[in-house]
Amino acid sequence: MERVQDRRERRIRRLLSLLWVIFVTIGVQSLSARPAPxxxxxxxxxxxxLAGCLLPIAAVASGRWQVTAxxxxxxxxxxxxxxGLALGVLQPHAMSVLPASVGVLTSFLVLRRVPAMVLSGVLVGELLGTNLAGMDGSATNLVSQIQFCAVLAVMAVFIRQAGSNEARAELLLAQLEDARETETExxxxxxxxxIAQDLHDVLAQTLSGLAIQVQAARRMAxxxxxxxxxxxxxxxxxxLVKDGLGDARRAVSALRGDRPPSLDRLAELVERYRTDLELDVSMTVIGTRRPVPGDAGVALYRGAQEALTNAARYARGARTVVTLRYEPESMTLTVEDRRDSGAPAPAPVSGGSGLGLTGMRERVALAGGKASAGPTGHGWTVRMEIPA
Structure with missing residues (x-):
């Protein structure tokens, strides 16, 4: 489409240059005719x-007046x-056909076919009337003047049609390129x-089996x-097996084009636990949101996911509150289980393996932050803080 626009602008510049030529020609003819201005x-x-005829031409040729509507x-x-026709009546030997021809050319370039023919018919009819009345030169020039206007009208139609054809061709080429790009993608x-399926079915499954065997060997040892x-x-x-399995899963996700987890999806995560696991959980954001480095966002997201999973396992019936706080130089994410005073005590964390909380601390530490988890007077709190 840019090439079509460039060609269109070049055509417009050539037509504006033609207007300046007509402007000069009409002015010179009028100054040399009798009676002179x-x-x-x-x-x-x-x-x-003469001023009424030349000023509109100058305004359009200089770009100060747009006549595309x-x-x-x-x-x-x-x-x-x-x-121009009135000027031709006062100056019979001037080229009064030029102003009329400008109107014919412009009308066929801008207007639709029927309005252009009506407007051009009015101008040519007036030109014909002045010639037949003998007020603008002799009748011998009548045929040549009408032919000149007809040639300009046909030329304008071809120019406009060529522009439309170029635009359609460029559009078809653009659609073809889009189709090729879509096919390539x-x-x-x-x-x-x-490749992702092969990695998942072969490498990831093999590493998972190896991890099970290594765990069994550790227990036997x-x-x-x-x-x-x-x-x-x-x-x-x-x-090493655990790290390799994590790398394989990340590679599979990257090949599939999965979006990496981030704080932008934290509200979606909370809503999923509320809907799918029927967890009584709410989320609060304190401070002005700002961009977060990728590692920090992933660490906080995975930490919140682990804390919510533990809440769904061990804190059924409790009210869980997720609070994301934007500090001037850091970010803090807390996940807190709050029980009523008469509710039973929280289940001990030792009921699980503890590997989830350990992985959360390690992930937050790699992002330059710190994490803690422990009981409170009315439940359990997980707190993560990362400089960001």
């Missing part, structure tokens, strides 16, 4: 008619044509999905009281 009597009338176009064509997405060196090797192996 002046300030008295008929000479003053010639001056006023129908009403300005009609006004412009009538001003130039009528003043679809093929790339299909390939990425296939503890039960058989194996030496510390062997247990240390198994612990490091378990950590």
């Amino acid at each position: 002046g300030v008295q009597g008929v000479h003053l009338a010639v001056t006023l008619l 129908p009403l300005p176009c009609v006004v412009y064509c009538l001003l130039v044509g009528e003043f 679809a093929a790339a997405l299909a390939e990425r999905t296939r 503890r039960r058989n009281r194996a030496d510390e060196e062997l247990r240390g090797v198994l612990d490091r192996t378990a950590k």
